[in-house]
Amino acid sequence: MNGFFVRFLSLTVLATLSASSPAMDFNVSGFGTVGFAQSDKPYHYQRFIDEEGTFTRDSILGVQADVKFTSQLGATVQGKLAPSSESDRRWDATLSWAFVSWRPTDEWLVRAGKLRLPFMLNTENADVGATYDFARLPMEVYSIAPTTDVVGLSISKTWLGEKVDWTLEGYTGRTEGHWRYYGREIRDGSNAPGSWFLPIKIKSSGLVLTAKTTDDVFRAGVHEVEVARMGTKTGTDIVRNATPIPGVGIYNFAPGGVEKLIVPVYNLGASVLLPQAVRVTGEYALIRVNSASEGLSRWGAYLSVSRRFGEWMPYVYFAKMKSTDGALEQWKRINGNVLPPPLAHLNPTQKFLADIVVPMDQSTLALGTSWRVSANGLVKAEWAHVRTGVASGLVDAPKGSDSGGQHLNVYSVSYNFTF
């Protein structure tokens, strides 16, 4: 209720301010995606995609209001209706952006409020499918950002060049969010398989350098994210405890923990237009998480090649992500720890702890195209072949099995629009 009130109030204030002065430029726009995705496997991939098909993974509806009070002072509010970030069963209306922006000079831009962070090349516009050609941004890289929205401050300085504009953006902000886990045998608080969402508090700060020419863009970012749990410690290790049975051990959480985790994130990206209208885009990201979920410590990268043919933009990309070797070995040890009688009833707890590690080892080869059907409409279609290595946290492993060694095909089609 409070969230709805804040959203309503924000839009009302903007509308009122705009109406109060004809000199203000008030601009409302919207965006959306109606997307269908289907795989050839019964289990869920990326929360929602299975052989039954789903509209939930990619569909979204958003509205954005921009108001210019003066050429230097403005405000932006963006809200969206999308699958919840704290439940797999509902959609939420949330406020993505609500910030004021001030450009005291051409070179400086100050934004304060709820902001989307400049992580990867398309993080800021990820919700707006009409602004990029991939049917779905490569999750091997785009899942690495621990959060994308914070309430805080962003200051950027731009150096305008004859051919290249350089922008250095520094930001800091806080938010509350959720980390999703999936237990294939049991989950937190239940003896049934399923997902649960761990509430967390996040503080994120970073520096991002972007170079842009008419056709190309390059980006490098360094971020430090502090993650804390609500009312409890975090960062607990998973350790093996001996049992009275020789050679048999049980994995469990170690006592202790820390008040907060310090999570460094680094990213590099480039998108370059080559001769013959061929565009090559590559991104790389690295994150380190020192907790029981050490599988979240991983790197991810993709390389794509695309070429425009009139209204069509076919593309191919290969993406890969991999947790640290130590995390994957830890997952293998816990996952392979089969307890004999009389401890066999505890085996689901070992799978649960293995799932807590959240190993990430998978690659995707995708072939797709976008087709601009109008100035405001973009149709996309994609076939993606996903292979998991040791295991992948993007796969909700079926009961009695695991997410390792899986091959799945994902077919996606979507209509992306703005209005």
Add this chain to the structure above:
Amino acid sequence: MNTPVISLGLLLIAGVANANDEVVVIASGALPKVDLPTLQRLYTGRIVSVGQQAATPLNLSAGDPLRKRFLEGVLGQTEEQYTGYWLVRRYVGKGAPPQEFATVDEMLRQLASTPGAVAYVPVSKVPSGANIIYRAGGK
């Protein structure tokens, strides 16, 4: 505050544009003359001032032939490129595109009432006494 130098009356007596007219860029107030890169930056939102003075670019609606000539001849972009550029820029939170008007006369009325506003017009519709800040080559 700068006083707009173009009166509404002058604007309304502007003649009918010829499709081959040279496109010129005019401004209200005392904005200085600009070079091509500055104009390109202004219409792509990369700068918001000219010569230390706040500047507000105005545009015609998509599909207008004069807008097409301006985009292609001055900014060096097709309609699709320009619209696509602003689509991304808007949705990365870097601002909305210039305010758009259905006709040159409407745009000139806005220009007259907005200090620092910048607009492009065919040379045949340049109001007398207008502050011409850029001349593009006619075709």
